[in-house]
Amino acid sequence: MNGEQGSESDSPEAVPVRARRAAVVGTGLIGGSIGMALRARGWHVTGRDANPESAERALQAGALDAIGCDPDAEVTFVATPVGAVAAEARSVLDQAGLAADAVVTDVAGVKVPVVAQVDDPRFVGGHPMAGSEQTGIDGADAELFSGATWVLTPVAGTDPDAYALLRSVVAMVGAEVVALSPGQHDALVAVVSHVPHLAAATLMNLAERVSTEHAALLRLAAGGFRDMTRVAAGEPSIWPDVCIANSAAIVATLDALVADLEEVRSRVARQDRAGLFAMLGQAASARRVLPASAGTPDELAEVRVPVPDRPGVIAEITTMAGDMGVNIFDLEIAHSVEGDRGVMVLVVDSRDAESLHDALAARGFRPTAGFLERP
Amino acid sequence: MNGEQGSESDSPEAVPVRARRAAVVGTGLIGGSIGMALRARGWHVTGRDANPESAERALQAGALDAIGCDPDAEVTFVATPVGAVAAEARSVLDQAGLAADAVVTDVAGVKVPVVAQVDDPRFVGGHPMAGSEQTGIDGADAELFSGATWVLTPVAGTDPDAYALLRSVVAMVGAEVVALSPGQHDALVAVVSHVPHLAAATLMNLAERVSTEHAALLRLAAGGFRDMTRVAAGEPSIWPDVCIANSAAIVATLDALVADLEEVRSRVARQDRAGLFAMLGQAASARRVLPASAGTPDELAEVRVPVPDRPGVIAEITTMAGDMGVNIFDLEIAHSVEGDRGVMVLVVDSRDAESLHDALAARGFRPTAGFLERP
Numbered sequence: 001m002n003g004e005q006g007s008e009s010d011s012p013e014a015v016p017v018r019a020r021r022a023a024v025v026g027t028g029l030i031g032g033s034i035g036m037a038l039r040a041r042g043w044h045v046t047g048r049d050a051n052p053e054s055a056e057r058a059l060q061a062g063a064l065d066a067i068g069c070d071p072d073a074e075v076t077f078v079a080t081p082v083g084a085v086a087a088e089a090r091s092v093l094d095q096a097g098l099a100a101d102a103v104v105t106d107v108a109g110v111k112v113p114v115v116a117q118v119d120d121p122r123f124v125g126g127h128p129m130a131g132s133e134q135t136g137i138d139g140a141d142a143e144l145f146s147g148a149t150w151v152l153t154p155v156a157g158t159d160p161d162a163y164a165l166l167r168s169v170v171a172m173v174g175a176e177v178v179a180l181s182p183g184q185h186d187a188l189v190a191v192v193s194h195v196p197h198l199a200a201a202t203l204m205n206l207a208e209r210v211s212t213e214h215a216a217l218l219r220l221a222a223g224g225f226r227d228m229t230r231v232a233a234g235e236p237s238i239w240p241d242v243c244i245a246n247s248a249a250i251v252a253t254l255d256a257l258v259a260d261l262e263e264v265r266s267r268v269a270r271q272d273r274a275g276l277f278a279m280l281g282q283a284a285s286a287r288r289v290l291p292a293s294a295g296t297p298d299e300l301a302e303v304r305v306p307v308p309d310r311p312g313v314i315a316e317i318t319t320m321a322g323d324m325g326v327n328i329f330d331l332e333i334a335h336s337v338e339g340d341r342g343v344m345v346l347v348v349d350s351r352d353a354e355s356l357h358d359a360l361a362a363r364g365f366r367p368t369a370g371f372l373e374r375p
Numbered sequence: 376m377n378g379e380q381g382s383e384s385d386s387p388e389a390v391p392v393r394a395r396r397a398a399v400v401g402t403g404l405i406g407g408s409i410g411m412a413l414r415a416r417g418w419h420v421t422g423r424d425a426n427p428e429s430a431e432r433a434l435q436a437g438a439l440d441a442i443g444c445d446p447d448a449e450v451t452f453v454a455t456p457v458g459a460v461a462a463e464a465r466s467v468l469d470q471a472g473l474a475a476d477a478v479v480t481d482v483a484g485v486k487v488p489v490v491a492q493v494d495d496p497r498f499v500g501g502h503p504m505a506g507s508e509q510t511g512i513d514g515a516d517a518e519l520f521s522g523a524t525w526v527l528t529p530v531a532g533t534d535p536d537a538y539a540l541l542r543s544v545v546a547m548v549g550a551e552v553v554a555l556s557p558g559q560h561d562a563l564v565a566v567v568s569h570v571p572h573l574a575a576a577t578l579m580n581l582a583e584r585v586s587t588e589h590a591a592l593l594r595l596a597a598g599g600f601r602d603m604t605r606v607a608a609g610e611p612s613i614w615p616d617v618c619i620a621n622s623a624a625i626v627a628t629l630d631a632l633v634a635d636l637e638e639v640r641s642r643v644a645r646q647d648r649a650g651l652f653a654m655l656g657q658a659a660s661a662r663r664v665l666p667a668s669a670g671t672p673d674e675l676a677e678v679r680v681p682v683p684d685r686p687g688v689i690a691e692i693t694t695m696a697g698d699m700g701v702n703i704f705d706l707e708i709a710h711s712v713e714g715d716r717g718v719m720v721l722v723v724d725s726r727d728a729e730s731l732h733d734a735l736a737a738r739g740f741r742p743t744a745g746f747l748e749r750p
Binding site: 129130131148149151176178180184187188189191192193195196197198199200201202203204205206207208210214215216217218219220221222223224225226227228229230231232233234235236237239240241243244247250251253254255256257258260261262264265268269271273274276277279280281282283284286287288290291322323324325326327 | 524559563570571589593596601626631648651661
């Protein structure tokens with residue numbers, strides 16, 4: 001039971017090389033897009049959905065090769081609503097005949113409760129920061145993840161090889177991987193996703209209330225208002241569960257937003273021109289440099305870190321880099337023959353190499369850094 | 376001194392018909408775009424700017440025919456920052472040799488203080504709800520107003536012919552005119568423009584603050600966050616004056632927004648799934664039907680209203696229609712020979728004709744309505 005093509009090339013009959021295999025559980029927008037993205041890259045994808053009709057539609061749409069389970073899948077993506085993830089992930093992990101090196105991940109927008117409920121070295125939480133105004137398989141797209149950020153949340157118990165495998169598959173579909181601890185992920189998405197979504201919906205409802213008395217209002221809603229409220233048009237059904245699963249971080253962020261709005265109100269009320277200009281100028285500067293993606297660096301560098309060959313170190317190093325904003329373009333783990341030591345090779349923008357090196361050294365690692373050829 | 380082409384066609388030498396004339400004061404994004412839009416439609420446009428270099432650049436960019444003042448201009452658009460509008464508008468109105476039927480308007484985002492300071496029957500406040508991420512003449516575009524809403528704010532003292540002339544010129548550059556009282560305009564733009572802009576800037580600054588500690592945050596800023604904060608990238612310099620000029624309405628709207636966010640916070644904190652779903656579902660429905668523009672009606676109707684030939688009636692009727700959300704596609708004023716009565720002809724979507732008729736009748740007018748040919 002081994003999903004890697006290497007096992008097949010040992011067999012003289014195996015021509016051509018057998019396709020790599022993946023599975024998806026939940027064949028909506030994200031699950032369907034993962035299926036399409038992997039199939040476009042030559043993979044065999046098996047999928048299922050709580051609603052058999054959805055799986056059938058995904059098969060017809062070209063997101064799947066087959067309906068069902070696949071114990072030979074190297075990676076299984078659980079792409080159900082957040083409330084169903086833990087049970088589905090555990091059922092995949094408990095599957096009879098599952099390969100010992102199979103990896104299971106999910107795509108839910110909240111990670112702490114999911115990761116806490118699926119405590120297994122072969123499970124790595126994930127969250128692709130990509131979406132569409134469409135929902136379901138009709139919005140699925142093999143290039144949905146191209147250039148998108150895809151968060152992975154390794155923890156102390158995560159198997160380093162499981163992480164490295166999942167990381168390479170996610171990078172293969174075009175996403176830029178950022179490793180964060182589950183807690184950091186949840187705190188940060190409250191700021192850049194959950195609270196902005198709630199604020200957009202709140203603004204839309206406020207405008208709607210005023211427009212029932214003054215029909216002209218909606219005629220005045222120009223580009224800025226349309227942009228700001230666009231996310232509020234999204235399918236609402238997944239959001240209440242996300243809000244509840246991440247309620248602590250959302251409440252804290254809403255409190256910060258309200259406090260900041262009260263400060264803005266006070267500057268407007270006391271006609272504090274300079275204070276308003278400073279606040280708006282700061283926002284304009286920040287928004288103008290908001291990165292569209294990690295981009296392609298001019299020069300890559302390799303940071304090599306001798307590591308003890310044990311779980312924990314992968315989460316420590318990758319989430320540290322993630323939180324520093326250091327983009328890891330490639331990651332490899334070379335195990336030593338003796339078995340208790342290895343070397344982690346991180347490929348990063350050469351401009352980030354020194355700060356990553358120093359941060360690793362400060363934590364007691366003994367990294368070495370060197371430039372690579374221009375990519 | 377008569378800017379209408381009719382006066383010229385009486386003269387046998389006048390071949391071809393002399394161009395209609397307009398002037399702009401302030402040759403930035405909006406002033407420059409007005410110049411381009413009118414020149415593209417055959418008008419002669421004269422312009423000036425407090426900064427002579429700006430006027431020179433507008434001339435080079437094709438937004439102007441000449442630099443300076445034009446007492447023969449039928450319409451002068453004062454397109455300066457809000458603080459300078461009143462003085463500039465009065466200086467145009469006091470210009471030696473200005474035609475008796477010349478109209479002056481402005482484009483500032485706040486109307487109550489402007490209209491209060493320029494009390495003249497030939498001045499009509501205006502606000503084109505169009506912009507660009509670019510600023511200055513470099514962002515100017517002859518089609519900037521195409522399909523955009525352009526608010527006009529006639530008041531009791533406004534001359535009906537001045538309003539009808541300005542209205543026709545604004546419609547000619549492709550904008551959809553909505554008449555509102557200055558107070559209603561200011562209250563409504565606080566909801567759909569000023570407060571959303573302040574909220575976007577506040578969200579951006581909150582994210583920026585978090586990202587100084589967690590660099591990964593900005594990597595997680597996907598499409599929704601980018602959409603929501605886009606307006607915050609705009610040139611901040613005009614905003615403090617706008618906020619201060621409209622401070623009462625902005626403070627009231629910020630208070631409503633904060634109260635609504637507190638309610639959302641409480642639903643998240645008490646894990647009120649149904650309450651969150653209701654709130655998000657309502658916003659999604661409202662956002663999905665947000666009109667992109669008034670659109671083209673299937674059938675037009677004409678509502679004819681005999682009116683006393685005096686100021687006040689134009690403001691009363693047009694702002695009533697504006698606040699009802701009834702789009703006036705064309706407006707004409709037929710003066711009676713005797714001089715004290717006239718007929719206002721309003722062309723509206725046939726589906727709006729009955730409600731407009733009834734609202735006019737309820738105010739003591741005696742309108743008649745009839746269908747027109749399909750446009």
